[in-house]
Amino acid sequence: xxxxxxxxxxxxxxxxxxxxxxxxxxxxxxxxxxxxxxxxxxxxxxxxxxxxxxxxxxxxxxxxxxxxxxxxxxxxxxxxxxxxxxxxxxxxxxxxxxxxxxxxxxxxxxxxxxxxxxxxxxxxxxxxxxxxxxxxxxxxxxxxxxxxxxxxxxxxxxxxxxxxxxxxxxxxxxxxxxxxxxxxxxxxxxxxxxxxxxxxxxxxxxxxxxxxxxxxxxxxxxxxxxxxxxxxxxxxxxxxxxxxxxxxxxxxxxxxxxxxxxxxxxxxxxxxxxx
Ligand SMILES: Nc1ncnc2c1ncn2[C@@H]1O[C@H](COP(=O)(O)OP(=O)(O)OP(=O)(O)O)[C@@H](O)[C@H]1O
Ligand SMILES: [Mg+2]
Numbered sequence: 082x083x084x085x086x087x088x089x090x091x092x093x094x095x096x097x098x099x100x101x102x103x104x105x106x107x108x109x110x111x112x113x114x115x116x117x118x119x120x121x122x123x124x125x126x127x128x129x130x131x132x133x134x135x136x137x138x139x140x141x142x143x144x145x146x147x148x149x150x151x152x153x154x155x156x157x158x159x160x161x162x163x164x165x166x167x168x169x170x171x172x173x174x175x176x177x178x179x180x181x182x183x184x185x186x187x188x189x190x191x192x193x194x195x196x197x198x199x200x201x202x203x204x205x206x207x208x209x210x211x212x213x214x215x216x217x218x219x220x221x222x223x224x225x226x227x228x229x230x231x232x233x234x235x236x237x238x239x240x241x242x243x244x245x246x247x248x249x250x251x252x253x254x255x256x257x258x259x260x261x262x263x264x265x266x267x268x269x270x271x272x273x274x275x276x277x278x279x280x281x282x283x284x285x286x287x288x289x290x291x292x293x294x295x296x297x298x299x300x301x302x303x304x305x306x307x308x309x310x311x312x313x314x315x316x317x318x319x320x321x322x323x324x325x326x327x328x329x330x331x332x333x334x335x336x337x338x339x340x341x342x343x344x345x346x347x348x349x350x351x352x353x354x355x356x
Pocket of ligand 1 (some may be wrong): 126
């Protein structure tokens with residue numbers, strides 16, 4: 082089933098420039114899609130349109146088979162959870178527990194059910210032992226994990242990450258990428274992650290590359306990274322392709338069953354000797 086379906090979507094912030102220019106794409110339920118593209122290509126705008134935070138100019142958006150319209154905005158919003166870039170802007174509670182509880186309280190979840198939901202989701206992001214800690218004192222990676230637990234507690238069907246790892250140190254980035262991968266493996270949640278992180282792209286099922294508000298490329302990580310000519314055109318050029326190749330190699334055959342280890346080694350040796 083298509084969990085996200087976008088047809089001929091167009092959007093403009095101020096009518097002087099078309100920010101999202103007639104894009105169409107769909108995302109299968111339970112899949113993990115990354116969105117790449119250089120700064121200003123429209124990635125965050127797409128995320129905000131999907132979440133109903135911006136109003137489209139034309140086109141259609143369907144989430145879980147339901148069309149996003151003013152009349153069913155509340156239902157649509159309950160399907161989506163978003164984790165943003167800045168870990169410091171996502172806290173409301175004075176403890177990690179309060180923070181995860183916040184959305185649940187707003188949705189009138191009975192107190193009796195709350196503890197179990199909080200504990201389950203803190204465990205999913207490995208933050209159980211921090212439940213009584215102050216969120217402000219956590220590391221960036223831990224803060225993002227709490228933000229993810231808070232979003233998961235609301236039981237969304239679609240999880241959107243808008244550069245959720247970009248402000249973190251390497252360790253924090255790795256923690257979050259691992260959590261995202263684990264959520265993907267253990268649940269049927271549909272994941273859409275906007276990222277500049279090549280390793281994250283390599284671990285996804287599908288990549289959409291945006292350029293100037295249009296979809297420039299779309300396919301498996303392997304299909305996208307091998308089209309170096311096109312990558313160059315959209316300024317995600319050779320270093321991107323090389324890093325991508327290496328990231329895929331680090332993941333071995335896992336992301337791409339039809340690349341043999343021998344093929345990967347050959348590719349890597351060739352790219353190393355060209356550097
Ligand atoms: N609130 C706004 N008002 C007017 N223009 C905006 C607004 N937000 C974004 N834009 C413009 O819309 C275009 C797309 O922005 P968007 O934030 O979607 O890009 P992005 O791909 O997420 O970039 P980045 O990688 O820098 O996060 C840019 O040209 C940006 O300047
Ligand atoms: Mg953005």
